[in-house]
Amino acid sequence: MMTRRMYYSGLGILLLIVALTLAWLLLNLVVFTTIAASIFFFAVMYFVGRDGWRQTSPANLESRGIYADDSSVPITDPGLRRDYAPMLPFSLGPRTSIPRAKRRAAPPARRPSPALAAAGTKPALGTLSARTVGSGQSGRRARGSGRRSEALRPDASVTFADERREANVDDLFAALDSELIGLAPVKKKVAEIGSLLLVDRARQRFGLSASRPNLHMCFTGSPGTGKTTVALMMADLLHRLGYLEHGQLVHAMRDDLVGEYIGQTAPRTRSVLRRAAGGVLFIDEAYSLYRPGDSRDYGQECIDILMQVMENDRDKLVVILAGYKDRMDVFFESYPGMGSRVAHHLDFAPYETDELLAIGRLMLDRSSYYLSPAALEAFRAYLSLEMTQSQFANARSVRNALEGARLRHAYRLSSEPDRAWTKDDLMRLEPTDILNLD
Numbered sequence: 001m002m003t004r005r006m007y008y009s010g011l012g013i014l015l016l017i018v019a020l021t022l023a024w025l026l027l028n029l030v031v032f033t034t035i036a037a038s039i040f041f042f043a044v045m046y047f048v049g050r051d052g053w054r055q056t057s058p059a060n061l062e063s064r065g066i067y068a069d070d071s072s073v074p075i076t077d078p079g080l081r082r083d084y085a086p087m088l089p090f091s092l093g094p095r096t097s098i099p100r101a102k103r104r105a106a107p108p109a110r111r112p113s114p115a116l117a118a119a120g121t122k123p124a125l126g127t128l129s130a131r132t133v134g135s136g137q138s139g140r141r142a143r144g145s146g147r148r149s150e151a152l153r154p155d156a157s158v159t160f161a162d163e164r165r166e167a168n169v170d171d172l173f174a175a176l177d178s179e180l181i182g183l184a185p186v187k188k189k190v191a192e193i194g195s196l197l198l199v200d201r202a203r204q205r206f207g208l209s210a211s212r213p214n215l216h217m218c219f220t221g222s223p224g225t226g227k228t229t230v231a232l233m234m235a236d237l238l239h240r241l242g243y244l245e246h247g248q249l250v251h252a253m254r255d256d257l258v259g260e261y262i263g264q265t266a267p268r269t270r271s272v273l274r275r276a277a278g279g280v281l282f283i284d285e286a287y288s289l290y291r292p293g294d295s296r297d298y299g300q301e302c303i304d305i306l307m308q309v310m311e312n313d314r315d316k317l318v319v320i321l322a323g324y325k326d327r328m329d330v331f332f333e334s335y336p337g338m339g340s341r342v343a344h345h346l347d348f349a350p351y352e353t354d355e356l357l358a359i360g361r362l363m364l365d366r367s368s369y370y371l372s373p374a375a376l377e378a379f380r381a382y383l384s385l386e387m388t389q390s391q392f393a394n395a396r397s398v399r400n401a402l403e404g405a406r407l408r409h410a411y412r413l414s415s416e417p418d419r420a421w422t423k424d425d426l427m428r429l430e431p432t433d434i435l436n437l438d
Helices: 002-026 029-055 058-063 114-119 160-167 170-179 184-205 227-240 265-276 299-312 325-334 336-341 353-366 373-386 395-414 423-427 431-435
Strands: 217-221 249-252 280-283 318-323 344-348
Touching: 002 029, 160 170, 160 184, 170 184, 170 227, 184 227, 184 344, 217 227, 217 325, 227 249, 227 280, 227 318, 227 344, 249 265, 265 280, 265 299, 299 318, 299 336, 318 325, 325 336, 353 373, 353 395, 373 395, 373 431, 395 431
Parallel strands: 217 318, 217 344, 249 280, 280 318
Antiparallel strands: none
């Protein structure tokens, strides 16, 4: 073997010398120098890399006890996109022929702990969870519970109290009632959607199938009426009940979706859709996507892409459009195709004075403040006046007013540095903290 290898190596060197001699005689100096330099370069590269190629060949690796399907070989994750599959290191290719005796049994897959599942821990971007998902119908584990996978016999029975506990949604419905003041029609609609998905879960355990419901929504109402809060709760609810793969909500407005020049709109829109995939895309002031009076507006392209995704990818994304009711009505009249893709319309009515007071009390309780009886009456008078203003933003205005009251309360106490203040003094807001809000 060694003699044959030396024979071929000597023959190759001889032919190379003959070729160089002919090139020297037949070609000019510049061309000959270029060819000779190229041959020298490739020869050096070959001798430098030869040992590395030999060491990483499948046969050499096998001789050292390394196999391409060995579970001990570390997996390299590209880390760019979570939908990329992990890949083996560059030097390891598919194994061609390995004796069965040398194959090592892979250790059993390790199940994620409930704590990791509850925290949404991932193998190594964003909210793309490792929880198992089928095409909108198979099981998923959400917050340590999730969809039941066992089938039931035809003569079995279920209770929806058990289904709610299994899906771990009781706390969500409790928060919906305790943290949102008023909004009775909205709460009822959320409860109806949750009940539909709970029934679907139970039906699947009996082997009953049904078409996937369309849950694209439109939230209409004035600013500060709880649209974003309900959207966040809805995203979490749909995730826990197995309708959505992930529980994230991506908030977007016109500037996030529509470009200023030709060619910008489609990439922007698709980028936002990719980030929202598996969750909820919440588009605030959706009626502003297209401006018919502007000939240089590119919102039409965004709307076309959205309608296509809302129809074809209903199993991967829920779109919630939000805005003032009258403007959203005009928007749907202009785009009947968009309106037909939205199955649920929820109207968030403006709050009454007593509801705004209750919201204010709830905000103060969370911060360990409270209004004295006189301050409560002063705050009621202030809200009654502010509600007549065009810029009033319901709960948002209540929050801003109370933050201003806390500033004045703090200034009032600190302006008497030598006075002793009690714990109750540090918690209680007085009328002077409210009346100075004008």
